[in-house]
Amino acid sequence: MSAPVARLSVPKLPNAGWRITSILTAIAVFVVLHVFALRGTDFEVAALVTGAEGMASFLADAFPPDLDWEGVLAPALKATTVTLWIGLLGTTLSIPSALLLAVFASRTTTPHRAVYQLSRAVLSFFRAVPDIVFALIFVTAVGLGPFAGVLALICHNTGVMGKLWAESMEEADNGPQQALSTAGASRLQQVTHAALPMVLGQFVGLLLYRFDVNVRSSLVLGLVGAGGIGLLINQSIKSFRFDAMATQIIVVLVLIILVDQLSSFIRRKLEV
Amino acid sequence: MTTLHLPVPRLAEATVPGEPILEVEHLTKSFGGRTVLDGVGFTLARGSVVAFLGANGSGKSTTLKCVMGLETPEAGSIKLAGTELSALRGTELARARSSVAMVFQKIHLVPRRTALENVCAGALGRLGGPASISPMFFPRELKEEAMAALARVGMADRAHEKAGRLSGGQAQRVAVARALCQRASVLLADEPVSALDPRAAEEVMALLAELAHEENLAVAAVLHQPDLALRHADTVIGLIDGRIEYSGDISGLDASMQARLYTPNRAAA
Numbered sequence A: 001m002s003a004p005v006a007r008l009s010v011p012k013l014p015n016a017g018w019r020i021t022s023i024l025t026a027i028a029v030f031v032v033l034h035v036f037a038l039r040g041t042d043f044e045v046a047a048l049v050t051g052a053e054g055m056a057s058f059l060a061d062a063f064p065p066d067l068d069w070e071g072v073l074a075p076a077l078k079a080t081t082v083t084l085w086i087g088l089l090g091t092t093l094s095i096p097s098a099l100l101l102a103v104f105a106s107r108t109t110t111p112h113r114a115v116y117q118l119s120r121a122v123l124s125f126f127r128a129v130p131d132i133v134f135a136l137i138f139v140t141a142v143g144l145g146p147f148a149g150v151l152a153l154i155c156h157n158t159g160v161m162g163k164l165w166a167e168s169m170e171e172a173d174n175g176p177q178q179a180l181s182t183a184g185a186s187r188l189q190q191v192t193h194a195a196l197p198m199v200l201g202q203f204v205g206l207l208l209y210r211f212d213v214n215v216r217s218s219l220v221l222g223l224v225g226a227g228g229i230g231l232l233i234n235q236s237i238k239s240f241r242f243d244a245m246a247t248q249i250i251v252v253l254v255l256i257i258l259v260d261q262l263s264s265f266i267r268r269k270l271e272v
Numbered sequence B: 001m002t003t004l005h006l007p008v009p010r011l012a013e014a015t016v017p018g019e020p021i022l023e024v025e026h027l028t029k030s031f032g033g034r035t036v037l038d039g040v041g042f043t044l045a046r047g048s049v050v051a052f053l054g055a056n057g058s059g060k061s062t063t064l065k066c067v068m069g070l071e072t073p074e075a076g077s078i079k080l081a082g083t084e085l086s087a088l089r090g091t092e093l094a095r096a097r098s099s100v101a102m103v104f105q106k107i108h109l110v111p112r113r114t115a116l117e118n119v120c121a122g123a124l125g126r127l128g129g130p131a132s133i134s135p136m137f138f139p140r141e142l143k144e145e146a147m148a149a150l151a152r153v154g155m156a157d158r159a160h161e162k163a164g165r166l167s168g169g170q171a172q173r174v175a176v177a178r179a180l181c182q183r184a185s186v187l188l189a190d191e192p193v194s195a196l197d198p199r200a201a202e203e204v205m206a207l208l209a210e211l212a213h214e215e216n217l218a219v220a221a222v223l224h225q226p227d228l229a230l231r232h233a234d235t236v237i238g239l240i241d242g243r244i245e246y247s248g249d250i251s252g253l254d255a256s257m258q259a260r261l262y263t264p265n266r267a268a269a
């Protein structure tokens, strides 16, 4: 025989009616937004069906991929290396600017409120302008080629990485920094001896993540003339060489998988 | 042939035990109209340990923060080695304050840095210029002084260990070494052993008492265990609601005094 289980009536949730109304309103708003979005983008499943034929002939042209070493594979590998270099330089060369702005844009390390506001604004600007827009600007300024791609990535990545770094500094434990402050250390000393060492692990993790993203972006930047494999893919499409394009895309896939694996491997190593 | 590096004497001037070094009078502080410190006054002397006791919210931390300049009292005077702090500004104030070091409940070492590097950081206040930006550039004399400080707290053999790998008690001793490397003559410790197990707490308190008695430091420690105070402190200051209820020899901390300090619902009574 089991002991009687104690029970107590659950008190009514306060303003339950209001909760239901707000959930229903949210759902309605969501549905209405999607109706407008589907109309605004000419979203039509029928077009996909009628376009199936075009897709099929496109795929038929793309396979088998053209693996000709001289004409396709070697140039694709070479251009992919350039894409990798663009991603690498775009990431590493933005470290100084991102670091400076991050220190200024973190409440715990900024030297002054005005500096804080200004650096936040600068970071927001660089983050808000997409790298492809920077690429278009730099292509007109320094001409077609990978250099424009590097410059574009430096600008955009400064904004994104600086913001991410500033955020992780604000979230970090600032006890050691306070300890050094009470010991009479200057603001700069507090940053270099406490604030930065506290977040070094996160910083490197975010850096690798950005490297990963930037290699992918540099591919797209090539499409607008900023060098690398993107440029070759663009040319193949324009000259209807879909079999060459297939090879180029395979090479890109291999690069992206390798970079992804490498950066997640290093990040895992850093965590322990 | 190896050179023998003797620990640098921490204090140039001769120090006398019992000499008052920190004199606090009539400290008053309120937060949002609520008085938190009401005329707190006490004296710390070289060579002795003062335990601050009192219930949660009685104003112990606020008292130490006012002395460190982390909070600004509305009234009162704080004299360090005879100099009124409110009369000092800028670098003079910073220099005077550097003779007071703080030890924290949460220890606040940089886990990624080694014990030695953490101890060296205590000297940053007197180490100017670009050489003070990275531990790579720390001068050898500083590192040797830091080693001597680590040896003083019994942690010399762990000098190159990352602080994050030390146990709580070891880390707190390294934090005390950092205060020594700051060449402080007053050590303010806010619950230095509250996060430690009983044995580590005993060791750290014994270390603080030893430093007071042998190196002539003035030590003030906020404690939540009266028995630790009884074993290691020379005098005790008991706070109730921002007022000093008792200040005097540790022998005054008897059972009735303890009961008085920790009576619940004092406001309601």
Ligand SMILES: Nc1ncnc2c1ncn2[C@@H]1O[C@H](COP(=O)(O)OP(=O)(O)OP(=O)(O)O)[C@@H](O)[C@H]1O
Binding pocket: B031, B032, B036, B054, B055, B056, B057, B058, B059, B060, B061, B062, B063
């Ligand atoms: N920055 C602040 N703003 C508002 N009130 C504060 C602030 N700091 C402290 N207080 C209040 O002042 C009173 C004394 O706080 P204090 O931290 O000095 O107490 P304590 O004796 O150290 O207590 P504990 O044993 O919990 O550490 C408390 O009532 C606290 O709520």
Ligand SMILES: [Mg+2]
Binding pocket: B060, B061, B062, B190
């Ligand atoms: Mg406290």
